[in-house]
Amino acid sequence: MLSNFFSKNKFSKSAVSVENQTAIHAFLDTYRSDIFPLGLLTIADNMTMVMAKKQLVIKLSLPFPCDGQLHDIAEQLTELVQLPVDFDVEYHIESVRQHEIPGIKNIIAVSSGKGGVGKSTTAVNLAYGLIAEGCHVGILDADIYGPSIPTMLGLKGAKPSSNDGKLITPLEANNLSAMSIGFLVDDANATVWRGPMASRAFSQLLNETDWPDLDYLIVDMPPGTGDIQLTLAQQVPVAGAVVITTPQDIALADAIKGMAMFEQVKLPVLGIIENMSYHQCENCGHHSHLFGQGGGERIAKEANTRLLGQLPLDIRIREDADKGSCAINENSTGEVALLYRNIARNVAAQLYYQLDMRSPTTANVVIK
Template sequence: MPITEQALLAALASVRDPHTGQDFVSTRAVRNVQVEGGDVAFDVELGYPAKSLIPQLRSEFIAAARALPGVDNVSVNVTTRVIAHAVQRGIQLLPGVKNIIAVASGKGGVGKSTTAVNLALALSAEGARVGLLDADIYGPSMPTMTRTSGKPESLDGKLMEPKHAMGLQINSIGFLVDDAQAMIWRGPMASQALEQLIMQTRWDDLDYLVVDMPPGTGDIQLTMAQKVPLTGAVIVTTPQDIALIDARKGITMFQKVSVPILGLVENMAVHVCSNCGHAEHIFGAEGGKRMAAELGMDYLGALPLTLSIREHADSGQPTVAAEPEGDIAALYRDIARKVAVKVAQQSKDFSAKFPTITISKKT
């Protein structure tokens, strides 16, 4: 019997997305199906970057197609297309940026900045175009963590050109002030500086802009939540009760301004002794996991408390860049894919589909 497109799609429906559990046929990710005798060809378009998963997915699609009687040759092309998703009502998207992800915590010292830079690097490693904005006006750390420095250039006298390092586009208040200078600014000044940093940078066709937020829920955080088009927020905490109390406040703030919570990362979850291998939960066990379940949000994963993560960040080569094939980098990449999948599941941005209406005396 000749192979039909319907029969082929039914066979391909056995392949499931490892992150969502859904098949790629019902979600319309399988496209451009062609059947010529025993030769079949089709495309699979993912809505999130997953470079490390593509070889396995291709193998599964080929195996599923060949399980259909009569199929001789299979050609499958797996690609990624990241689109812009909806943001807070009444806020326009940022030119050159499809999605903005805020990485936040209610408390300092939980490893938020380290998580943010490694998340950005992991998204880039998975095939996305990624930017990194250091929104911590009072304590910028991205110049050190990315080994970047110097005043930003401006080609037109209006917009700043981002720095480039490790495949990322980067901007930070740290590029504009001396390292030893204290930012003795009141809230409104700091908020205005943040708006200028994010709005007056020439971001170049970014799939994701990762924003390293300062700790707390003050003026800067409210500026980000109310004036910057956020696709969603990632909350970073440790398992410790004190950190969880403050993380909950950050979650509440984003919820009040209708910014989706993409999930929670539990940092410093366990320490494994480098000498004897003994595992110890220094800050408590699975506090973040329990809170995520209680609040009905995604638990993105747990990261260990290790010396190497700190050393890599301090040296300007964060773990995902320093040891891309290592176990910890794999954890960051898994978290990054989960974040990207969560973004892909958000409502699409339809603002570009509305026409511009011009009113004049002649109309």
């Protein structure tokens, strides 16, 4: 492992002691986590170490955002070498699916088999989680019949503009570029459209928006597995999908249907997010599993996919969504924010490991 790593990286030996380099190499060589199952060194490139103002800075490039985990690693390395350690990272995120939509590298669909499981709330917080982890993100509200993204972003009543009279300029909330039918028509008009009209409207929103350069575009899909969902899944060049569920049996059954829909249209499912997994008592911290326990993990195993994370039934999440704020923006290291950031890292990592040709898990095709 280390011999291969040294061959593709350079180190500033004059600035960092050999002892510290050796200790750091040994630590990183054995470090494993959910997003680094084969180790960080396996996927890191262009790594250097320098001393800057009595701080040891590790510079490297990685293929997906993971600021939160690198912060944790830096704290462990600080304790190991008894010097302040920090990472200076460049993320080289590449498209895993070819398409002709300018500015967007990867499109990730957030879906649910039924309504009421917190799909839109999770989509918004996933987008903000990816931003907090170090990348550029947009969100597209595909829920034509009941657009809720404008409210959740604090942009209700806002109207987009156009610089050239042809493409719509997306609105922005805390560095998140956003587009929704809710910015163009009021809720009452949006709910009475027929399926073909809704599909055409969504296609226009996607293709006629002047998106900035985005590493990921999160698409908040309408709930269900009907014609409109199938049409959108087929029309949009989605790289992968994330399915939202709760532990309740009826929600799990619909989540299974949702994964079957994506399988039908040959769209990879990156994993499952279990929302409302438990309620944590504010006084004693006890977890109460109000809607059941272990359902998300069970169906993930049955579908041969991953459980990307579990989220609590927390009044703060509901309050933030209603008032157009976000726990990640209010306190990026708070308990709820860290849960969303961990899920965001898992989503980005799975997109890389499952679908990126640079991934060490990608099979090599040898022609003899």
